[in-house]
Amino acid sequence: MSKKYLFSDEAGCFTFNRNPNVSKYFIICTITLSDLAVAADLVKLRREMIWDGSPIGDYFHATVDKQEVRDRVYEEILKHDVRIQATICEKAKAQPHVATSKAEFYKRPWYYTLRYGIAPHVSAGDELLVTAASIGKNND
Template sequence: MPDKFLFADEAGCFTFNRGKNVSKYFILCTVSMDDCSLASDLLDLRRELAWNEKPLGEYFHASEDKQDIRDAVFETILKKPFNVQATIMEKSKAQPHVCASKERFYKTGWFFHFKHGASKEITKDNMALVTTACLGTRREQAAFKEAVDDVMKQTVKAAKWKTDFMPCAVDPCLQVADYCAWAIMRKWERGDTRSYDLMKDRVTYEYDVWEKGDKHHY
């Protein structure tokens, strides 16, 4: 059985132009933990909120939840230990060949993320399970999974590791990653640090891939 768990999600879109409702950044985020007891805590919270007739969606989803729901989720998850890693990609600075396809851009981001950030959460003695929120079409999901598997082979030195892809709704720990990715995105995209400040002491890695670049390709 695994003794290290990483749950991964992303924030932002794969649209490479400037326009309304188009994100400036694409952010990859992982949360690392030694056990998954947070999942039970979030299920208990959901039952409590349902009992109190709070407005709930199908699952906890930061961008859609009401603020009082977000407050309750952050209060709950911050009672347990976990670390957060984030890779920031300012999309307009990506060279054209990097954003030639969603899959290429996605794999590039995960390579930076695991090589410099997330892999440091995994020791050579760990049995690590990396669970990633699936996105896109079925064909894209297969390509994204292949990309993560390939990146893991290149960067992770664990005793043994496995990857899994599933919808965010299925595993509450993926919803933790969603909340963290959302908070980091709000900071970078809008300068809103309200939620980020709640969890900033958990962030062990936050890297702007093209910070030193000044050329924009669109």
């Protein structure tokens, strides 16, 4: 029996038309860890980069960080035992009954993520602490 930590975030909206600025995909990405040592190491890296005068913002974020910062962050993450999994759903391929409501659609990718992406890597008796990002107001 072991303790594992799972963090998740989502990308894409719940709109099912092909208008401009509407996402084509809905994505759930998870990272599973057996310990949280990576968090302490990323804090340490951040402090080192501040002392070095590296171009970092208030926090690490791949969409805004410069390539040199991203490279060092990923290098640090790869030193740890992490499992990254993404469930990518092309919204145009959703069955009509699934696209009838946000709730009906939303539960499907999560089911597939947990059933096929996470469950095979969690043993009976393991404890799993799940931290999921909240759905923002802009996801409509």
